[in-house]
Amino acid sequence: MAKSDKKKSALSENEGIKEPKALSSVSAKAIKSRRQKQPSVNDLVNGITSSNITSLSRAITLIESTNSAHTKKANAIITACLPYANNSVRIGITGVPGVGKSTFIEALGKHLTSQNKKVAVLAVDPSSSLSRGSILGDKTRMEDLVKNPHAFIRPSPSGDSLGGVARKTRETIILCEAAGFDTILIETVGVGQSETAVHSMVDFFLLLKLAGAGDELQGIKRGIIEMADAIVINKADGENIKAAKSAKLEFNRALHLYPEKESGWTPKTTLCSALKNEGISEVWKMISDYISKAKSTNYFENHRMEQNKFWLLQTIEERLKSNFYNRKDIKTELQKQIALIEEGKTTPFNAAEYLLGI
Amino acid sequence: MAKSDKKKSALSENEGIKEPKALSSVSAKAIKSRRQKQPSVNDLVNGITSSNITSLSRAITLIESTNSAHTKKANAIITACLPYANNSVRIGITGVPGVGKSTFIEALGKHLTSQNKKVAVLAVDPSSSLSRGSILGDKTRMEDLVKNPHAFIRPSPSGDSLGGVARKTRETIILCEAAGFDTILIETVGVGQSETAVHSMVDFFLLLKLAGAGDELQGIKRGIIEMADAIVINKADGENIKAAKSAKLEFNRALHLYPEKESGWTPKTTLCSALKNEGISEVWKMISDYISKAKSTNYFENHRMEQNKFWLLQTIEERLKSNFYNRKDIKTELQKQIALIEEGKTTPFNAAEYLLGI
Missing domain, CATH: 3.40.50.300 (P-loop containing nucleotide triphosphate hydrolases)
Structure with missing residues (x-):
């Protein structure tokens, strides 16, 4: 106390601790190297087709991800796996x-x-x-x-x-x-x-x-x-x-x-x-x-093909509907038209035509 | 033969019969008057709500017509009848x-x-x-x-x-x-x-x-x-x-x-x-x-309202689908995508996304 007091005035400043770097070069290297270790599409496809369970699990995780880069990668893996x-x-x-x-x-x-x-x-x-x-x-x-x-x-x-x-x-x-x-x-x-x-x-x-x-x-x-x-x-x-x-x-x-x-x-x-x-x-x-x-009877193969077509059309139709019903103007107007139907002022068919025409 | 031969050379032309008018004024009047006799929307609504079977039948004929003027008239009649x-x-x-x-x-x-x-x-x-x-x-x-x-x-x-x-x-x-x-x-x-x-x-x-x-x-x-x-x-x-x-x-x-x-x-x-x-x-x-x-239990009324909503959504969704599938480009590309699915070269989901993106 006595020592430091000698050098200090009310205006003197302490140097304080130095702010650490945003990212240490050690951590950066570790993250980079981990990223490089993320298996490629080819790695995963090779792994899956050689019955490697870790590759399979990792690829499924990509399918389940909501990240669009993951989805893209998953699609590439699925397409490559289709022949198998x-x-x-x-x-x-x-x-x-x-x-x-x-x-x-x-x-x-x-x-x-x-x-x-x-x-x-x-x-x-x-x-x-x-x-x-x-x-x-x-x-x-x-x-x-x-x-x-x-x-x-x-x-x-x-x-x-x-x-x-x-x-x-x-x-x-x-x-x-x-x-x-x-x-x-x-x-x-x-x-x-x-x-x-x-x-x-x-x-x-x-x-x-x-x-x-x-x-x-x-x-x-x-x-x-x-x-x-x-x-x-x-x-x-x-x-x-x-x-x-x-x-x-x-x-x-x-x-x-x-x-x-x-x-x-x-x-x-x-x-x-x-x-x-x-x-x-x-x-x-x-x-x-x-x-x-x-x-x-070939029903097995035909049935799988029918299922494929079902999912194709199903996916298209689900998306057409959600694209329509999620429109902000449609959301508002749909409620208004339902109210008019309930009041007996329009028919479901006229209401539908009105909404489709917006 | 002998008579006409005197006046005719190889270049002479017969006058031929005169082409009749496209529409005789008599027919035109008759059609006009018949048209004027077609009952108005008001006439038919009044007839229907007074239990006049002829009016009812005529209005149903308008509903069943594929003529767009008839459809418009039918819609007006239906809307006016809704309260009854x-x-x-x-x-x-x-x-x-x-x-x-x-x-x-x-x-x-x-x-x-x-x-x-x-x-x-x-x-x-x-x-x-x-x-x-x-x-x-x-x-x-x-x-x-x-x-x-x-x-x-x-x-x-x-x-x-x-x-x-x-x-x-x-x-x-x-x-x-x-x-x-x-x-x-x-x-x-x-x-x-x-x-x-x-x-x-x-x-x-x-x-x-x-x-x-x-x-x-x-x-x-x-x-x-x-x-x-x-x-x-x-x-x-x-x-x-x-x-x-x-x-x-x-x-x-x-x-x-x-x-x-x-x-x-x-x-x-x-x-x-x-x-x-x-x-x-x-x-x-x-x-x-x-x-x-x-x-x-009020189920009767609620059920009818549910049916109305069903027909509203049903009509919208039918039209969304037919608008999409009737597109000429979609018709062509859909067949191509189905073929790719059958060959195991794409999945139903990727095919659907491709088609929706066209």
């Missing part, structure tokens, strides 16, 4: 929460890998972005399958629209196939519109049910029964067996009431207990029968 | 050919007119333009109803698209209601997409069936059973009664499998013999029960 895709069986699995989808998928997945199949498990769950949690998000629910080197599990991509989530999943299927996965299981919850999207991207659509008292279809959206190629009644064990058998009869009767499917396939009802690993090989036998039959 | 519309019960009736729709409608119509109801019978049949003949076209199939002053029967408008036919029918409903018809029966054949359109313009949707051996739903499109508020099994007489009763049980079981309707109504199955006039008053009682219930 398509060689798989794609199976959709739906059912309300609690029906045992994860247990069923784990049991089916283990059965398939034991037969030297390579199994990819994906999910379509548009609600995952609404913080309600993604199905398959908790990989610990499929403990054994997660550890299996012949299985690849990826939770549902998040997205604010079903269309966006569906697109990402369809593109992920292509990459998984290019990586050599020959069986793709796609899980969805049977309570929204997502099963229609999943139905349009799979070869076989399976509805998982429980035997229960009363209305067997409670909680299942209209039209799902019609889409199903099979109804599998899970938890058919112990005291449940009797109820499961009578549910099977009832479903068979309901399925019988629908007109024949385009595929020529008569939907089947079977019982299983995923927990006790009972009836799983029968489910797979049924799916295999379907695939052989569909391939022998 | 809406006070009716609209009932959709579907069933495959041969099920006895005309006989059923005649029996129901006679029952209603005997109760001082005024009944309009319309039809939606987009196939009528393809020279397959319009349903209701042959009015002689409803001999008694045709003669009844409290009934108005109009065959399906022709049109090259379901959207066009549906629009014309919906507009015709408005005029019929303004003319005092309190019960609108709309017939359609249960084999195409037209019943979805009819379902979206009625308060109550009735599926007419026959008891028969084997698959009860044969020939009925997927989803129709789900839309039905009632299944009426016709021709339940004589030797058919036993089969009809067992069909009733089967349908009840099938209906039971569907989730509850938004209206809160549980669809009913009943028997009738339209030919013998049996069970018709029971059908009407059921419909009346439905209407009272739907009105007491």
Whole structure:
């Protein structure tokens, strides 16, 4: 104190600490080198087609990204992978929460890998972005399958629209196939519109049910029964067996009431207990029968082509609509026209013509 | 010959007959006077709202015309009639050919007119333009109803698209209601997409069936059973009664499998013999029960508003699509993109983006 006081006046200034550089040259080098390590499109395509899981995961992350540079890169990877895709069986699995989808998928997945199949498990769950949690998000629910080197599990991509989530999943299927996965299981919850999207991207659509008292279809959206190629009644064990058998009869009767499917396939009802690993090989036998039959009639290939056209037109039409309804002037005028219709001052047709003419 | 030869050289010309005037003044006057006799918008609106059937028919003809001046006039009439519309019960009736729709409608119509109801019978049949003949076209199939002053029967408008036919029918409903018809029966054949359109313009949707051996739903499109508020099994007489009763049980079981309707109504199955006039008053009682219930919960009004919004959005979206797909450049490029997808050179999503960017 005494020392410094000598040299200081009220006007003297301390030098203070030196402001650090905005970026240290050490950090800059580290970031640069990390950037250079980001694999190229070619690296990722080579990795995927040599069944490298890290490359596959990284490419899927690019598909899921909202960054436009990532999307561009993802598109290049998908296009390069297209010639290696398509060689798989794609199976959709739906059912309300609690029906045992994860247990069923784990049991089916283990059965398939034991037969030297390579199994990819994906999910379509548009609600995952609404913080309600993604199905398959908790990989610990499929403990054994997660550890299996012949299985690849990826939770549902998040997205604010079903269309966006569906697109990402369809593109992920292509990459998984290019990586050599020959069986793709796609899980969805049977309570929204997502099963229609999943139905349009799979070869076989399976509805998982429980035997229960009363209305067997409670909680299942209209039209799902019609889409199903099979109804599998899970938890058919112990005291449940009797109820499961009578549910099977009832479903068979309901399925019988629908007109024949385009595929020529008569939907089947079977019982299983995923927990006790009972009836799983029968489910797979049924799916295999379907695939052989569909391939022998060329329905399999034709159906995939129809699905491609469906997604082409679907994407176009979704965009035409969103481009129109998102216009600021249309938003305002649409509300005005709806009010006029409600007041009985115009018809829906005249209102539509007015809006289209703006 | 000898006479004329004297005056003629090789260069002489005959005068020939005089070309008649393009339009004789007499015809011109007649057409003008006929044109002047065409009733004005006001005349027709006044006629319709005073229940004048000639005015109603003439206005419907304007709705059905493809002449743009007629369409403009029709729109003015419809707008003026809107405040007088809406006070009716609209009932959709579907069933495959041969099920006895005309006989059923005649029996129901006679029952209603005997109760001082005024009944309009319309039809939606987009196939009528393809020279397959319009349903209701042959009015002689409803001999008694045709003669009844409290009934108005109009065959399906022709049109090259379901959207066009549906629009014309919906507009015709408005005029019929303004003319005092309190019960609108709309017939359609249960084999195409037209019943979805009819379902979206009625308060109550009735599926007419026959008891028969084997698959009860044969020939009925997927989803129709789900839309039905009632299944009426016709021709339940004589030797058919036993089969009809067992069909009733089967349908009840099938209906039971569907989730509850938004209206809160549980669809009913009943028997009738339209030919013998049996069970018709029971059908009407059921419909009346439905209407009272739907009105007491406000579902009736809300549902009609929803239908209006449906038609507004439907019309907009149909037009957005047709505007896009009818573009000459899009037609060409769409085929090219589909070919690229089939060759595995692009994805449906990239193809869609390319087309939208043209």
